[in-house]
Amino acid sequence: MTLRRGALVGCGFFARNHLNAWGELADRAKIVAVCDVDGEKAAAAAADFGVPAFYTDFEKMLATEKPDFVDIVTTAPSHRALVEACARHGVAAIVQKPLAPDWEDCRALVSAMDRAGRPLMVHENFRFQAPLLRAAEIARSGVLGEPTWGRFAFRTGYDIYKGQPYLAEVERFVLLDIGVHVLDVARVFMGEATTVYCLDQAIKQGIKGEDQATVMMRHANGAVSVSECSYASRQSPDLFPQTLIHFEGTKGSIRVEADCRLVVTSPDGNFTEIAAPKPLSWGGEPWLLIQDSVVSTQRHWLDSLDANSAPATSGHDNLNTFALVEAAYKSIETGGPVTPETFE
Ligand code: NAD
Numbered sequence: 410m411t412l413r414r415g416a417l418v419g420c421g422f423f424a425r426n427h428l429n430a431w432g433e434l435a436d437r438a439k440i441v442a443v444c445d446v447d448g449e450k451a452a453a454a455a456a457d458f459g460v461p462a463f464y465t466d467f468e469k470m471l472a473t474e475k476p477d478f479v480d481i482v483t484t485a486p487s488h489r490a491l492v493e494a495c496a497r498h499g500v501a502a503i504v505q506k507p508l509a510p511d512w513e514d515c516r517a518l519v520s521a522m523d524r525a526g527r528p529l530m531v532h533e534n535f536r537f538q539a540p541l542l543r544a545a546e547i548a549r550s551g552v553l554g555e556p557t558w559g560r561f562a563f564r565t566g567y568d569i570y571k572g573q574p575y576l577a578e579v580e581r582f583v584l585l586d587i588g589v590h591v592l593d594v595a596r597v598f599m600g601e602a603t604t605v606y607c608l609d610q611a612i613k614q615g616i617k618g619e620d621q622a623t624v625m626m627r628h629a630n631g632a633v634s635v636s637e638c639s640y641a642s643r644q645s646p647d648l649f650p651q652t653l654i655h656f657e658g659t660k661g662s663i664r665v666e667a668d669c670r671l672v673v674t675s676p677d678g679n680f681t682e683i684a685a686p687k688p689l690s691w692g693g694e695p696w697l698l699i700q701d702s703v704v705s706t707q708r709h710w711l712d713s714l715d716a717n718s719a720p721a722t723s724g725h726d727n728l729n730t731f732a733l734v735e736a737a738y739k740s741i742e743t744g745g746p747v748t749p750e751t752f753e
Contacts, residue, residue: 410436410437410715411437411715412436412437412438412439413437413438413439413478413711413714414438414439414441414474414475414476414477414478415431415438415439415440415441415476415477415478415479415480416440416441416442416443416444416470416471416474416476416478416479416480417431417440417442417444417454417460417479417480417481418443418444418445418467418470418479418480418481418482418483418491419444419445419481419482419483419484419487419505420443420444420445420447420450420451420453420454420482421445421450421482421483421484422572422573423482423505424443424454424482425454425457426696426699426700426703427480427482427703427707428440428443428454428457428458428460429458429689429691429692429700429703430700430704430707431480431707432458432691433689433704434704434707434708434711437708437711438478438707438711440458440460440480441460441461441462441474441476442455442460442461442462442463442470442473442474442476443455443458443460443462443463443464444463444464444465444466444467444470445463445465446465447465448463448465451463451464451465468494468498471494471495471498471500472498475498476500477500477501477714478500478501478502478503478710478714479491479495479500479501479502479503480502480503480707481495481502481503481504481505482505482532483505484575485505485507485508485509485585486509486510488504488508488509488514488518489509489514489517489518491504492504492518492521492522492529493517493518493521495522495525495527496521496524496525496527497525499525499527500527501527501528501529501714502522502527502528502529502530503529503530503531503532503707503710504518504529504530504531504532505531505532506531506532506533506589506590506727507585507586507589507731507734508531508589508724508727508728508731509731510581510585511735512731512732512735515727515728515731516728518724519724519725519727519728522724523724528713528714528719528720528723529723529724530709530710530713530720530722530723530724531722531723531724531726531727532703532706532722533589533590533593533706533722533727533730534590534699534702534703534705534706535590535591535593535594535652535702536593536594536597536721537702537705537706537709538652538686538698538699538701538702538705539669539684539685539686539698539701539702540665540669540670540671540684540685540698541594541597541652541654541665542684542705543671543682543684544654544663544665544671545597545598547663547671548598548656548658548663552660552661552675552676552677553656553657553658553659553660553661553662553663553673553675554658554659554660554661555630555632555658555659556598556599556600556628556630556632556656556657556658557632557633557658557659558632558633558634558655558656558657559595559598559599559632559633559634559635559654559655559656559657560634560635560636560637560653560654560655560656561591561592561594561595561598561634561635561636561637561652561653561654562591562636562637562652562653562654563587563590563591563637563638563639563650563651563652563653564637564638564639564642564644564648564653565639565640565642565644565647565648565649565650566640566641566642566643566644566647566649567640567647567649567650567695569640570616576616577615577616577617578616578617579618580617580618581618581619581738582616582617582618582619582620582640583609583618583619583620583621583622583638583639583640584607584609584619584622584624584638584734584737584738585734586640587638587640588622588624588636588638588734588737589730589731589734590652591624591636591637591638591652592624592636592730592733592734592737593722593727593730594652594654595626595634595636595733596729596730596733598634598654598656599626599628599632599634599656600628600629600630600632601628601629601729601751602626602627602628602629602634602733602736602749603627603628603629603748603749604626604627604746604747604748605624605625605626605733605736605740605746605747605748605749606624606625606626606740606745606746606747607622607623607624607625607736607737607738607740607741608622608623608741609621609622609623609741610622610641612641613640613641619741620639620640620641621638621639621640621641621642622637622638622639622737622741623635623636623637624636624637624638624733624737626733646667648667649695650695650696650698650699651667651668651669651698652665653666653667660675660676661673661674661675661676662674668683668685669683669684669685669686669698670682670683671683671684686698686700686701686702687701689701689704709721709722725752728750728752729749729751729752732749732750732751732752733749735749735750736748736749736750
């Protein structure tokens, strides 16, 4: 098996999960360098994770290290410039969600990697969470029939601003931060959408963007879904960071309930099972579900590089998710249903 040389850029809050997860995949990839514009953060990440080199200049890291791939864990405003630099250096890249702050940057960075002929994957890790992977496997087996209706819900009051204070400052907030995940999961179960209608709410005082969004969609086969995104739900117990699902097909249904419990109704029989992530030495609640999905996402990236095949959440695939976000914002603006753009 090829041992790939990776370089990581963005050594902030979430990068620790990436670096720990690369440790789980140490027989397949080694992070040879890290970079952050903040030299102290880069140095700390290198020291804490035994990475041999650190940089504050991304292009210098690419030119010096010549990595096989780059893992981009910066926030969205920097993604276009960083991916375009990867394209110039002919380096494959996996980039955190949201792909970019807006549609123009998303299209530009996907095109840049197309022109360079290098693979691009979006770190869209929710569909790689253990219960959602298992539920999708059951739905895809055909045992539940064709999709007819779905509900995809991420509702929490967890203090996300503590670890990610920048979220209080963004004008396009919940749809771009958690909506990309929830709408991506909706696509996995329901297929592409033909109509998007969205209502937003701003509940918390002192933040710039919307912290609740309810998105209703019609899908290509006529099925209907509701995606709920909320960072303003006061509830006990708080299920952060779980996504609850209710999927109905022509032959049966599946619910993903609290604590990774799957409830399946099918012509072959009804059953429940727990599809929980395994413990990780570096993981901890409430983040384990996410941390485990980071390992699975990075494993899928290495699998796709090995197989020379497009990752499930390639840049192109993710344009279809981002198109739903753009359509939802347009719907909020116009007050009516919107037809999203779709891509191959
Ligand atoms: P953060 O602000 O804590 O860290 C980002 C780091 O990138 C900072 O240290 C910053 O100095 C550095 N940086 C910014 N631009 C740079 C550049 N051009 N070159 C080098 N370094 C640069 O942000 P975070 O909370 O770690 O989030 C990072 C990304 O991870 C975001 O896109 C966020 O949406 C995503 N995220 C994903 C999940 C998930 O479950 N998928 C969870 C949390 C965060």
